[in-house]
Amino acid sequence: MIETDYLHWLLKQNLTVVHEQPKILQQETLKAEHELKELLLKEYKTLLDAHIKSTEMASQLSKLPRLLEQAQTGVPVLREAIEKLKQEYPSKIQKIEQLTAVQRQAQKVQMVLSIPSLLDQLVKGEYYEEAMDLMAFVDKMKQGVVFNRIKEQCLVSKQEMVEKLSILLSEPVKLPLLIRVIGHFRRMQLDEQELQVMFLRQRGTCLDRLLEIDEKETTVYVRRYIDTTREHLFDILTHFKAIFINGNPKIIGSFCNDRVDIFCTELERCLQHKQLQIPHLTSIMNQTMYFGMSLGRVGVDFRLLVVSMFEDAILKCILSQLDSAMDLFQRSSHEQEQPKDDKDLMSYPALAHLYNRFISCFNQLRTCCPSGIESRLKNALDKHMDTLPNSPLVVYFKSLIMEAFSSLYPPKI
Numbered sequence: 001m002i003e004t005d006y007l008h009w010l011l012k013q014n015l016t017v018v019h020e021q022p023k024i025l026q027q028e029t030l031k032a033e034h035e036l037k038e039l040l041l042k043e044y045k046t047l048l049d050a051h052i053k054s055t056e057m058a059s060q061l062s063k064l065p066r067l068l069e070q071a072q073t074g075v076p077v078l079r080e081a082i083e084k085l086k087q088e089y090p091s092k093i094q095k096i097e098q099l100t101a102v103q104r105q106a107q108k109v110q111m112v113l114s115i116p117s118l119l120d121q122l123v124k125g126e127y128y129e130e131a132m133d134l135m136a137f138v139d140k141m142k143q144g145v146v147f148n149r150i151k152e153q154c155l156v157s158k159q160e161m162v163e164k165l166s167i168l169l170s171e172p173v174k175l176p177l178l179i180r181v182i183g184h185f186r187r188m189q190l191d192e193q194e195l196q197v198m199f200l201r202q203r204g205t206c207l208d209r210l211l212e213i214d215e216k217e218t219t220v221y222v223r224r225y226i227d228t229t230r231e232h233l234f235d236i237l238t239h240f241k242a243i244f245i246n247g248n249p250k251i252i253g254s255f256c257n258d259r260v261d262i263f264c265t266e267l268e269r270c271l272q273h274k275q276l277q278i279p280h281l282t283s284i285m286n287q288t289m290y291f292g293m294s295l296g297r298v299g300v301d302f303r304l305l306v307v308s309m310f311e312d313a314i315l316k317c318i319l320s321q322l323d324s325a326m327d328l329f330q331r332s333s334h335e336q337e338q339p340k341d342d343k344d345l346m347s348y349p350a351l352a353h354l355y356n357r358f359i360s361c362f363n364q365l366r367t368c369c370p371s372g373i374e375s376r377l378k379n380a381l382d383k384h385m386d387t388l389p390n391s392p393l394v395v396y397f398k399s400l401i402m403e404a405f406s407s408l409y410p411p412k413i
Helices: 002-011 015-042 044-088 090-104 106-113 115-124 128-139 145-169 175-187 192-210 218-243 249-271 278-298 303-333 349-366 371-386 392-408
Strands: none
Touching: 015 044, 106 115, 115 128, 115 145, 128 145, 128 175, 145 175, 145 192, 175 192, 175 218, 192 218, 192 249, 218 249, 218 278, 249 278, 249 303, 278 303, 278 349, 303 349, 303 371, 349 392, 371 392
16 A cells, blocks of 8 residues: 555656655665664664563463363363262352351451440440340341350340349439339330339338348437338339339239338337337327328328337336336335325325326326227226225325326216
């Protein structure tokens, strides 16, 4: 194509231009040869390297057909070996595929495997909200060997959290914290009735700890025991009704009966103490009646249960004072002669002291005079009167004593 184009170009030129073309071609040829020589001198190393590389490549390419033939003969053998491996070791292939999938999801797998330790740290750090969220995630996991093992490990932390929350219920905490603790238990899907029993049992344990009061002074101990029981038992019942709106009446009733029995047993034991006198008993009785009236607002009025206890304690105290007065009279009456005056108690000092002691006992009863001890007190007075000598002054003394007793218990109309 180049020669043809060149001939067409010459035909179009004049004769002068045509005669000059040989010279021009010769000059261009010389120039090209000169540039080629300079290039060879300058880049001879590169040209030698290219020649060597081309020679090596030609040698390797000459071996390529033989290598391709060998590869083609080995492909069927390789296929047979692979098929045989698949048939003989399907479980290994499956494990390899599983391991490959695990490697692809290594970060996620590591996070899943660290769930038990993370849950344990949350429980020990008392981050119960976060622990509950993590346990909810664990519950949504599918069935599997690894997942089942993770769930088993999380159950240990869950049981530890249940124990710690249960212990927290036995501490002197306020209502907001109790509501949060019960909320955690409900998220664990515990039975509602079992939760009510646990709540009352643990709050009862808290009350028992608060009732560990020093018993050096019986009066102070009883008063503190009553006040502590009243305040905290009222709080327990109020908190129970606030948390368990539809609480089981049998459960709360059983708890109230148990606490009232414990209180009455301890109260009865304390009332038998010899240090308690009538003023002390009166104060304790008023405090106890206020306690019963307060619990009556939540349906636990136990005042009728303690009336007989106070009656027995007051009667025992009065009879002890009367017996002591009679013993003193018996000892001093032998040293004094009975006067002839039938209305002057001062003429018989022993009888006057006895009168003062009896009247002192009756005055103590005026602040608290139980009607239930009237007949028993009357019988005790009659027995003491029968032991006195028969004389006009004693008869007068008896009339005064019975008159004072009648002022305590006026005749019924």
